[in-house]
Amino acid sequence: MTAPIKLSLQGLEKSYRGAPALRGLDLEVADGEIFVLLGPTGAGKSSTLLATAGLVDIDAGRVLKDGVDVTDLPPGERDIAIVFEGFNLLPVLNVYDNIAFSLRSPRYREAETEIRARVGRTAELLRISHLLDRDVETLSGGEKQRVAIARALVRRPSLLLLDEPLSALDLKLREGLRAELRDIHRKHRTTMLYATHDYHGAIAIADRIGIIDAGVMHQAADIQTILERPASMLVGRLVGSPAMAFFEAAVEGEEVRIGHGGGRLLLAGFRPFDPPAGTEVTLGVWPEDILLGPAGSLAGGDGVIYAVDNRGFERAVQVEFGGQFFRKVVPSDVRFRQGDAVSFAVAPGAGYLFDAASGARVSHLARGGRP
Amino acid sequence: MAEIALRNLSVEFGAFRAVDDVDLTVADGEFVVYLGPSGCGKTTTLRCIAGLEHATGGDILFDGRRVNGLSASERNIAMVFQFVSLYPHLTVKNNILFPLQARGVARAEMARKLDWVVGVFGIGDILGRYPASLPPGARQKVALARAVIRDPAVLLLDEPLSAIDEQFREEMRWELGHLQRELGVTTIYVTHDQREAMSLADRIVLMRDGRIVQVADPDGLFIDPVDVFAGHFIGSPSMNFIELAPVAGGLRLADGPVVLTPADGVPAWAIESRRPLKLGIRPSFVHLAEADGPGAHAIPIEDLFAVGRERFFTFRLGGAIHQGVEAIGRAPAGAARGVRFDPKGFLFFDAESGRRVKPEAAA
Numbered sequence: 252m253t254a255p256i257k258l259s260l261q262g263l264e265k266s267y268r269g270a271p272a273l274r275g276l277d278l279e280v281a282d283g284e285i286f287v288l289l290g291p292t293g294a295g296k297s298s299t300l301l302a303t304a305g306l307v308d309i310d311a312g313r314v315l316k317d318g319v320d321v322t323d324l325p326p327g328e329r330d331i332a333i334v335f336e337g338f339n340l341l342p343v344l345n346v347y348d349n350i351a352f353s354l355r356s357p358r359y360r361e362a363e364t365e366i367r368a369r370v371g372r373t374a375e376l377l378r379i380s381h382l383l384d385r386d387v388e389t390l391s392g393g394e395k396q397r398v399a400i401a402r403a404l405v406r407r408p409s410l411l412l413l414d415e416p417l418s419a420l421d422l423k424l425r426e427g428l429r430a431e432l433r434d435i436h437r438k439h440r441t442t443m444l445y446a447t448h449d450y451h452g453a454i455a456i457a458d459r460i461g462i463i464d465a466g467v468m469h470q471a472a473d474i475q476t477i478l479e480r481p482a483s484m485l486v487g488r489l490v491g492s493p494a495m496a497f498f499e500a501a502v503e504g505e506e507v508r509i510g511h512g513g514g515r516l517l518l519a520g521f522r523p524f525d526p527p528a529g530t531e532v533t534l535g536v537w538p539e540d541i542l543l544g545p546a547g548s549l550a551g552g553d554g555v556i557y558a559v560d561n562r563g564f565e566r567a568v569q570v571e572f573g574g575q576f577f578r579k580v581v582p583s584d585v586r587f588r589q590g591d592a593v594s595f596a597v598a599p600g601a602g603y604l605f606d607a608a609s610g611a612r613v614s615h616l617a618r619g620g621r622p
Numbered sequence: 623m624a625e626i627a628l629r630n631l632s633v634e635f636g637a638f639r640a641v642d643d644v645d646l647t648v649a650d651g652e653f654v655v656y657l658g659p660s661g662c663g664k665t666t667t668l669r670c671i672a673g674l675e676h677a678t679g680g681d682i683l684f685d686g687r688r689v690n691g692l693s694a695s696e697r698n699i700a701m702v703f704q705f706v707s708l709y710p711h712l713t714v715k716n717n718i719l720f721p722l723q724a725r726g727v728a729r730a731e732m733a734r735k736l737d738w739v740v741g742v743f744g745i746g747d748i749l750g751r752y753p754a755s756l757p758p759g760a761r762q763k764v765a766l767a768r769a770v771i772r773d774p775a776v777l778l779l780d781e782p783l784s785a786i787d788e789q790f791r792e793e794m795r796w797e798l799g800h801l802q803r804e805l806g807v808t809t810i811y812v813t814h815d816q817r818e819a820m821s822l823a824d825r826i827v828l829m830r831d832g833r834i835v836q837v838a839d840p841d842g843l844f845i846d847p848v849d850v851f852a853g854h855f856i857g858s859p860s861m862n863f864i865e866l867a868p869v870a871g872g873l874r875l876a877d878g879p880v881v882l883t884p885a886d887g888v889p890a891w892a893i894e895s896r897r898p899l900k901l902g903i904r905p906s907f908v909h910l911a912e913a914d915g916p917g918a919h920a921i922p923i924e925d926l927f928a929v930g931r932e933r934f935f936t937f938r939l940g941g942a943i944h945q946g947v948e949a950i951g952r953a954p955a956g957a958a959r960g961v962r963f964d965p966k967g968f969l970f971f972d973a974e975s976g977r978r979v980k981p982e983a984a985a
Contacts, residue, residue, distance in 0.1 A: 291789050370866055418788075421814070421950065422815070422858055423860060425918060426858065433925055434925075434943070437925070442777045454927075454929040455934070475928060475929075537930075557796075558799045558800035560795070560799065561821055562820060563820055563840065563857050564844070569796055578796075583841070589800065
């Protein structure tokens with residue numbers, strides 16, 4: 252990372268009535284990047300954003316912005332804007348006054364001519380210029396969300412936090428607004444920290460992604476790096492479409508044997524591989540690296556098509572084998588039907604070995620044995 | 623199980639036609655999904671079939687027998703709603719058996735039926751649990767098991783997944799598709815989510831403003847939309863729509879410098895068409911190209927990012943942002959500065975009515 256660090260979260264801890272939400276969370280966001288926090292409901296995404304904005308008190312840890320410790324600063328003095336899922340607009344004001352609201356606050360108190368110019372420019376950016384006179388109550392969900400983003404952007408915050416900003420919207424509005432956000436980012440280089448549980452939404456907007464679960468950061472990198480070097484089984488489960496497939500496996504001499512007659516792979520493809528003696532391993536494979544064909548066509552495992560998911564331009568299938576499942580995208584001209592017998596094999600050189608107990612990756616190690 | 627037919631079905635609320643002259647036959651065992659934006663009439667149609675709403679015109683036939691006059695309980699339908707309503711004080715087993723107990727079904731028959739649903743739904747290990755202790759996906763499964771245990775003529779599902787947390791929803795969608803085919807029960811399902819419809823349906827009924835826009839299997843709806851609405855509503859990322867203007871020997875894109883000619887695969891009938899047309903093309907048919915490569919048009923790429931083995935990119939024509947998706951192996955190695963359109967993906971629409979225009983109708 253060559254850009255200076257805009258935001259650094261160090262060892263954040265936060266409990267709500269004894270239930271831990273953040274358990275030593277670390278995170279660094281570079282200046283000018285879109286960083287997406289990706290994790291399931293309850294992972295600690297919202298708590299991270301609220302702690303960054305100063306809207307909740309943390310139990311331990313530090314929040315640094317532009318290298319300055321702001322842990323004890325009130326929200327209004329952090330120069331951070333936040334957009335929630337629920338719009339948080341003021342219903343008694345029209346669109347213009349909602350956007351202008353913060354510029355008129357005692358902290359900014361901008362001149363009305365300056366306010367008019369800035370609201371106008373921001374409204375144009377978000378394509379809501381035609382709505383400025385409307386009452387916010389008369390707007391559609393997509394329009395309200397644009398206004399909420401405009402309100403956050405108009406005071407040119409040095410850091411914009413977005414908490415599931417699009418999840419209340421339907422698919423088509425989401426797609427459109429995501430493109431607008433990237434467009435705004437290209438023009439203004441606003442640093443954004445964006446929380447979502449939606450993998451597709453995350454990869455469509457992120458420069459880097461942080462995989463968060465149970466209040467801990469599991470991996471932070473660009474998506475390409477995460478796909479090439481997934482840190483743990485948990486990362487594999489939360490990333491990919493469909494997510495990573497897991498197979499029982501055992502290392503036997505120079506080979507990896509896949510459970511339930513799934514075939515054998517050369518251990519050489521997993522080096523550097525150096526787990527502690529006696530480590531039970533699980534094989535994780537991105538679905539793209541699993542070959543799938545009619546029964547008997549591949550020298551690997553045998554399975555049955557459990558269900559088919561048509562996506563229009565492609566199909567995904569769920570394959571059942573030995574009481575386990577994996578899912579995989581197949582080209583739309585491959586017509587598997589529910590109940591079809593199939594055979595599968597893992598492509599040579601593909602897959603990762605994980606410690607079955609801890610979930611940590613134990614193959615493809617870097618120097619010094621680190622994942 | 624039964625064949626369900628709607629003949630000229632209409633439902634009026636005062637002057638408002640919620641359902642307007644709808645015809646449809648759902649085959650025995652078929653999985654049909656009613657899809658459309660809110661207010662399109664899909665839920666009203668479902669409630670008519672259930673007997674919860676009165677048709678103001680037309681017939682509803684179960685296996686050829688008119689059921690308009692029958693109450694909901696006389697139609698032998700099973701309905702599952704967005705919010706699962708299980709009896710909180712009964713175990714999973716007693717919840718599932720309740721419809722049979724209420725009818726006084728013999729004990730041996732009940733045991734046989736229970737074995738069957740437990741086998742299909744894989745819920746043997748939770749039979750003794752109470753609903754409140756189950757995750758939402760499991761509760762929805764129990765509700766489905768209870769719905770099908772008495773062999774309903776038709777299973778009616780009203781947005782059954784929309785109240786479930788997104789991370790369980792995808793799991794439940796896979797299960798639902800699997801279970802419906804295992805059970806073979808005639809199923810009518812209502813949703814506004816095109817992903818669910820595409821994923822689950824044998825046939826999709828796309829509705830808008832109380833009328834059927836298109837009835838087709840998922841592939842047919844995706845490949846061959848009848849109008850701009852259908853093309854836009856189905857598929858993610860969305861179909862790109864580009865205004866066309868005829869010029870000598872070609873079609874100009876969005877009043878810009880780019881002109882598509884027969885060399886790009888534009889058919890002669892489209893160039894010669896007298897009506898204003900709009901081009902529809904899905905992102906998977908738009909490719910990155912070197913600016914001077916074959917078939918390439920010098921359209922600047924605004925945004926380009928790789929994810930796994932695909933590259934997504936955006937470009938702008940006449941102010942509108944458009945999208946393309948490319949498998950990484952196929953993309954040119956250098957910095958792409960152009961776009962190539964695969965003519966296999968060309969769809970033409972009437973710019974005014976939005977209706978699809980095909981060669982035979984273009985003259």
